[in-house]
Amino acid sequence: MSDLTEASAAELIDHVEAGTVAPEEIWDVYRGAAAADDLNAFLWVAEGDVPAFSRDAPLAGVPLAVKDLFCTEGVPSAAASRILADYRPPYTATVVERLVAAGAPMLGKTNMDEFAMGSSNENSGFGAVLNPWDRGRVPGGSSGGSAAAVAAGSAPWAIGTDTGGSIRQPAALCGIVGLKPTYGSVSRYGMIAFASSLDQAGPLTRDVTDAALLLRHMVGRDKCDSTSTGHPSEIELPSAERLDGVRFGVPPELTGDGLEPGVRAVYEQALKRIEELGGAVQEVALPHSGHAIAAYYVIAPAEASANLARFDGVRYGHRTAESDTLLSLYEQTREEGFGPEVKRRIMLGTYALSSGYYDAYYGSAQRVRTKIADDFRSAFESVDLIVTPTSPTVAFGLGERTDDPLAMYLSDVLTVPMSLAGIPAISIPGGLSEGLPVGIQLAGPAFSENRILDAAYALELATAFDGSRARA
């Protein structure tokens, strides 16, 4: 092959199996590309030769970029936080272990918003990531490094995590595919926890087939994660070329005034393509989705404030040099180690859970969550999938939203409802608006990943999106 970085991961596997490319060659090309990355997408890149893997492993040695949120034994795992700078965990996350065992050796650890809190990657403790389509813009977040690396061709594929949109939104802003699986299908063991009832790992890939292939080896029940359920059916490689008989729901609550005109145009084009492929497009109501952000920004910070209590400077990570009592050690370590957004979320969550406010905030938010899940359940009685844009805007400028936390939070308005309901959703490129990628989101009922992947594949074929400019 002339240029390995122009092939998809599935194509690379075919080449390895046909004997036309050696895994060592793929490793060297991508290790070189990752080491030469100038988008700040990587926080750590593997050195030396390709790590040993089983020669009959299904992923054939195609290397994997791993979000810094995953614990990897002996390899820096900081969740892009200064409080965990240089931390090397004593164990590896289950999902990473599974993928490595399936033949995807770890290429590097990717940059992200600190503890996955952010929608732009500007909250990293190790500097922002640049969008390969326009280096003056953000790649989205929180899995911004994984998205930028795959889009730029410095990784064949990557894994990230999605709590309120952290896989789908950066995939959309970087012009690649990102899938958030049904909550529970992938083990969270060894993922540095942000909001435990929402966090879910998933693939970021160049196309839908690669997403299916990677997801197939991620799902599974894990005795180390009591909330993991595995997947009821094997993840199939998608093959649909038509959408005959598939009913697509358009929720007016999520596709109204808030969309940028260029995003709307690409979205309408996608709806037209769906109809041309034989799919039926109809309106469907999600009446409580307008309250999803409000509920999310109670639930996620509340869970985060509890999860992040463990970072106290006692057992691992940063410890302040200036403390004389145990309390001042905690307070000063956390003041020095956490960035502004993480502090804001801890404060918000602690406030929402504090005596006198618990029912008004956390209790009510959990009730909204029930309503949102019910909305989706009713919607899926009349449609098979819901289709929206992934993000109301294209990639925004670096620094543009950092002074206004609420404006940043509203970036997730189209992805948060699915997270609260725990249902799977994919973002695929739908086209360009003023030269920047626009993502189309397809969501389905719990465990409908095969249906989503098939529809996304048919739409992907018809769209024929060209992402090569980001790799130039």
Next chain:
Amino acid sequence: MIDREQVLHVARLARLRLTEAEIEAMTGELSSVLEHIEKIGELQLDDVAPTSHVVELENVLRPDEPRPSLPREKALAEAPDSDGVGFRVPSPGA
């Protein structure tokens, strides 16, 4: 919506020592986010059950059998300060 005193109280609960500038910024930023969250009050939620988790699961128990745990030296390897047996911290003080 949230004043300086409340910010200081919550920071104490969260074991965060904020700088003067952070206290100032936090007061305004948290207020604007809380104002958005107040939207929840528009909804009638009295007869709605709360959702803490989307997956219906029963608790999972493993057999109560002894098994090896993380070796002490591995557990202490990343400690900022250790005496080789445990994690060393300053006195809890008065």
